[in-house]
Amino acid sequence: MFALLGLVATLLTLGAAAPLQEAKSRNKLLLVSFDGFRWNYDQDVDTPNLDTMARDGVKAKYITPPFVTQTSPIHFTLVTGRYIENHGVIHNMWFNTTTGQKLAYYTTQGRSDWWDNGSLPIWITAQRQGLKTGSLFFPGGNATYQGEQVNVKKVEKLLHNYGNETEWKGNIDMVMKWFSEDDLDFVALYFGEPDSTGHKYGPESQQRKDMVSQVDRAVGYLRQRILDYGMTSTLNLIITSDHGMETVIKENEIVLRNVANFSFSDIQFEMLDYGPQGLLVPKPGKLEQVYEVLKTAHSKLHVYKKEEFPKRFHYANHTRVTPLVLYGDPGYVINGRLKVQFNKGEHGFDNEDMNMKTIFRAVGPAFERGLEVEPFESVDVYALLCKLLEIVPEPHDGNVNATQAMLAKSAGLSLENIQYYNNQLVNELIQSELINSNKPGSVVGFQFHI
Known part of the structure; x- marks a missing residue:
């Protein structure tokens, strides 16, 4: 314990010191999507964990998805940086205009011929450059691209209940093990809410508000698990969505x-x-x-x-x-x-409709703290992901400058960020020592990554 206190004292002085360039290494990245989370869903619900995440990191006023504002097309835009006409996943459903055959959303997830159109998702690009990646329920994660699949994946079953909060925690725990035990560099994690609830009950319903509260609890649980695993200073976390939700008008249909x-x-x-x-x-x-x-x-x-x-x-x-x-x-x-x-709620409308806009939050060592940035497009997220993973992107339609303002200044972190993440590291060290040195987050092997 005395050794730990000595290490803590040393770390507390780092805020005024030069960045620790010799400790620099590639940070890990977690991309989380909560399907159908409209840009203003946090305005009529108390969301303390999303609010804390914004204070600790970056919040965009909103982001504009591509048209058509459907789940699979937009998620593929997020991980390819291509507009829908360029990546070819134009609908949630696979179809054949000659035979008339159509396949439902779940079955389409396994049709590689629908997804593999020449645009590579970021997990394939990252793997080709030496990284290890994973997908948990993320649209497109069950397909094969040019003969390759994501390294590690979990695929939902048919008629899956996307609203099971207990399963949400289990999936978060699984992802954290992927990072710590399997040493993955990038994971894409998908939740099917609050989309399902917004469809069934409408975006203005109490049920939707209750589900947003559940989402917020999941965000709190996720950030706590990141702390438990000692990864606050080495993991960049992005939370976003595909589209918003609009109230269906029944009159004059x-x-x-x-x-x-x-x-x-x-x-x-x-x-x-x-x-x-x-x-x-x-x-x-x-x-x-x-x-x-x-x-x-x-x-x-x-x-x-x-x-x-x-x-x-x-x-x-x-x-x-x-x-x-x-x-x-x-x-x-x-x-x-x-x-x-x-349905009482629906999406798929014009992407300039404000109710189709969605959220963006980011926190981690690469991001500024307490910053709200101007709106940008979903197509711009891919370039940001590649920059964070330090990989060369595939050809894309996004603009890396659209997200540049949210990143910590210069090659290292800002002085404020250095001080903040030093404090986080101290908390992790103390917690890990008090819990058990052989659990995730152990003092052994700890480094502060700039």
């Missing part, structure tokens, strides 16, 4: 079956009844007729030929996108032959 002069007999393939976006392949010779009928069918429905779809969406310029693309105004979902959508 969009139902294509009810549109005058429109007939499904003119359609070869349809991807409808999946929120506010639709994809149609008219039969040969029927494109103009179907387009003319639908483009004025409903005041809240937008219908475009593929080549005329707004360029700002960075969506339609891919071979998988069908000749006609439809989307509804915020709150309006597209029903096809029968009304099969009963």
